[in-house]
Amino acid sequence: MIEVxxxxxxxxxxxxxxxxxxxxxxxxxxxxxxxxxxxxxxAGVSAGMVQHYFRTKDEMMAFALAVVRExxxxxxxxxxxxxxxxxxxxxxxxxxxxxxxxxxxxxxxDGRVALAYFAYTAVRPAVASxxxxxxxxxxxxxxxxxxxxxxxxxxAAAGLLALMEGLGIYLLGGQYTAEQALxxxxxxxxxxxxxxxx
Amino acid sequence: MIEVxxxxxxxxxxxxxxxxxxxxxxxxxxxxxxxxxxxxxxAGVSAGMVQHYFRTKDEMMAFALAVVRExxxxxxxxxxxxxxxxxxxxxxxxxxxxxxxxxxxxxxxDGRVALAYFAYTAVRPAVASxxxxxxxxxxxxxxxxxxxxxxxxxxAAAGLLALMEGLGIYLLGGQYTAEQALxxxxxxxxxxxxxxxx
DNA sequence: TGGGATGCAATGCAATTGCATTGCATAGAG
DNA sequence: CTCTATGCAATGCAATTGCATTGCATCCCA
Numbered sequence: 001m002i003e004v005x006x007x008x009x010x011x012x013x014x015x016x017x018x019x020x021x022x023x024x025x026x027x028x029x030x031x032x033x034x035x036x037x038x039x040x041x042x043a044g045v046s047a048g049m050v051q052h053y054f055r056t057k058d059e060m061m062a063f064a065l066a067v068v069r070e071x072x073x074x075x076x077x078x079x080x081x082x083x084x085x086x087x088x089x090x091x092x093x094x095x096x097x098x099x100x101x102x103x104x105x106x107x108x109x110d111g112r113v114a115l116a117y118f119a120y121t122a123v124r125p126a127v128a129s130x131x132x133x134x135x136x137x138x139x140x141x142x143x144x145x146x147x148x149x150x151x152x153x154x155x156a157a158a159g160l161l162a163l164m165e166g167l168g169i170y171l172l173g174g175q176y177t178a179e180q181a182l183x184x185x186x187x188x189x190x191x192x193x194x195x196x197x198x
Numbered sequence: 199m200i201e202v203x204x205x206x207x208x209x210x211x212x213x214x215x216x217x218x219x220x221x222x223x224x225x226x227x228x229x230x231x232x233x234x235x236x237x238x239x240x241a242g243v244s245a246g247m248v249q250h251y252f253r254t255k256d257e258m259m260a261f262a263l264a265v266v267r268e269x270x271x272x273x274x275x276x277x278x279x280x281x282x283x284x285x286x287x288x289x290x291x292x293x294x295x296x297x298x299x300x301x302x303x304x305x306x307x308d309g310r311v312a313l314a315y316f317a318y319t320a321v322r323p324a325v326a327s328x329x330x331x332x333x334x335x336x337x338x339x340x341x342x343x344x345x346x347x348x349x350x351x352x353x354a355a356a357g358l359l360a361l362m363e364g365l366g367i368y369l370l371g372g373q374y375t376a377e378q379a380l381x382x383x384x385x386x387x388x389x390x391x392x393x394x395x396x
Numbered sequence: 397t398g399g400g401a402t403g404c405a406a407t408g409c410a411a412t413t414g415c416a417t418t419g420c421a422t423a424g425a426g
Numbered sequence: 427c428t429c430t431a432t433g434c435a436a437t438g439c440a441a442t443t444g445c446a447t448t449g450c451a452t453c454c455c456a
Contacts, residue, residue, distance in 0.1 A: 030321035032230040035443060048405045057444065112320050119314045122370050123228035135373040152385050158374060159382035165367050166360030172320050175333040176356060184357035187350050191389035212433095233413060246435045255414065 015053050018043050019064040026064075027109035031116035034061070062127055065117050068110055069134060075099045075107070089145040090193050096141075097164045097185060102171050103178045111172050135161065149194055156192060163188055213251050216241050217262040224262075225307035229314035232259070260325055263315050266308055267332060273297045273305070287343040288391050294339075295362045295383060300369050301376045309370050333359065347392055354390060361386055 021043030025034050036057060040047040054060035079099035083091065102111030121128040143157035150156040167184060170176040176184070219241030223232050234255060238245040252258035277297035281289065300309030319326040341355035348354040365382060368374040374382070 028321070030317065036445085037442080046405050048407095049403080051445075052402095052404060055445095112317075115320060116317045118367060118371060119229065119310075119317045122310050122313060123226070123231075125372070128371055131371060132373050135368065135371075150385070152381065155378070155381040155385040158368075158378055159361055159365075159386045162364030162368055162374075162379075162382060163357055163361045165364030166362065167357075167364075169316060169363050169367070170333065170356075170360055173316060173326055173329060173333075174323070175330050176360075180353070180356055181360075183350065183353040184360060187348070187353040188357045188386075191386075234415085235412080244435050246437095247433080249415075250432095250434060253415095 011053070014049075015063060016067060018045070018050055018053060018060065019067045022060065022064045023068065023109065023113050026116055027112045031113075031120055036060075058124075061120070064113075065127065066130070068113050068117070069130065071110060072100060072114075089147065090189055093142060093145050093160070094185065094189060097160070098182070100164060101168055101181060101185075103181070108172065111168055115169065115172055147193055150192060160188065160192065209251070212247075213261060214265060216243070216248055216251060216258065217265045220258065220262045221266065221307065221311050224314055225310045229311075229318060234258075259318070262311075263325065264328070266311050266315070267328065269308060270298060270312075287345065288387055291340060291343050291358070292383065292387060295358070296380070298362060299366055299379060299383075301379070306370065309366055313367065313370055345391055348390060358386065358390065 018039060022034055022039045025038050025042050029038075034057075036050050037047050039060070040050045043050070050060070054063065076096050076099045079095050080087075080092065083095055087095070102108045117127075118131075121131060139154070139157045139161055142160055143153040146153050146156055146160075163185070167176065167181040171178065171181050216237060220232055220237045223236050223240050227236075232255075234248050235245045237258070238248045241248070248258070252261065274294050274297045277293050278285075278290065281293055285293070300306045315325075316329075319329060337352070337355045337359055340358055341351040344351050344354055344358075361383070365374065365379040369376065369379050
């Protein structure tokens with residue numbers, strides 16, 4: 001080690017523990033209910049400790065957002081690995097998108113937090129850049145998996161990703177059921193992959 | 199008049215004035231910055247007056263949400279009237295959706311507020327019912343305008359609406375430009391209306 | 397055995413919050 | 427004119443906020 005390490009506690013682990021508590025608070029009381037004391041109470045630690053690991057509230061928020069994004073990516077890679085080798089592009093895309101949708105209670109919480117952060121970053125442009133990078137990466141991947149029949153692959157990919165985001169919103173708001181969302185997704189994939197529906 | 203009317207101020211007008219101020223605050227500082235005093239200052243009135251017209255903050259928030267929804271509907275009907283008689287279903291849908299997207303600075307503010315409210319209602323289910331009604335009405339209308347070639351009109355309509363919502367999110371977040379969003383919309387309409395793209 | 401860095405709790409503080417209360421000016425009804 | 431309902435401002439208040447500060451206790455390294 002180059003730096004000294006006078007204590008043994010795992011810094012990153014503590015921060016994640018606190019971020020998890022933050023997300024639990026945000027998921028069922030909204031991001032505006034997130035305060036140092038609330039998060040500390042939810043995490044079962046003292047408020048002082050939260051301050052120790054995050055110098056400002058914004059730093060804590062940014063870290064929690066990073067955790068949410070990582071978890072999303074993890075869900076995607078896990079789902080794709082579960083597919084086995086050489087899946088069809090269509091199944092690949094369906095699996096990836098389904099993994100990102102808040103379809104069950106576990107993922108609903110993450111979705112709520114992500115939604116809250118969308119509103120949050122709309123006002124704090126500095127935090128938004130990482131979200132932008134995620135989106136760009138996803139569209140690129142989607143475009144590469146789309147069949148050649150789509151003339152404008154970039155637009156089609158952007159559309160599919162937007163569809164995913166919108167389905168997520170409506171799932172969280174209770175406008176769509178999981179079945180409805182998946183049906184809409186499949187119908188859209190039918191169009192993209194050229195399944196004639198008549 | 200059945201009721202007495204001892205004073206002449208227009209109750210509804212004042213409430214709208216205050217709600218407008220609320221939306222200005224929310225649009226550029228986020229919903230969590232909305233407080234009685236902030237809104238009052240933005241509206242150029244005393245905090246006491248805000249309290250006079252809205253007994254609680256939640257009542258004020260709900261009213262402002264209703265105003266946003268009304269403005270959206272107004273934009274849609276105006277855009278559709280501008281189309282003239284008997285537009286093609288495709289143009290009808292494109293116009294309607296474009297009217298709902300935050301494509302310029304004016305509509306961006308409304309979009310930001312709407313987004314903030316999505317996160318807000320995700321935690322306050324009581325306020326969400328009106329949003330649900332809006333969505334149902336829109337999907338029904340969209341489904342009726344889609345060509346018969348789409349086997350599952352309900353799913354296709356739900357998908358188109360979700361696409362719209364997602365485009366809105368990404369427009370607000372700066373992930374998509376207006377051109378990209380419209381290109382994605384048009385590509386999707388191409389698919390729905392069967393324009394072969396090869 | 398120091399000694400210095402670190403982990404963490406406790407407390408304080410100014411600012412802000414939503415809301416209740418009070419006071420008063422005014423305008424229409426009688 | 428009087429009276430009462432209303433419009434609205436001002437103030438107070440307890441609760442909560444983010445953050446700075448302080449004080450120990452603990453552990454690593456020399």
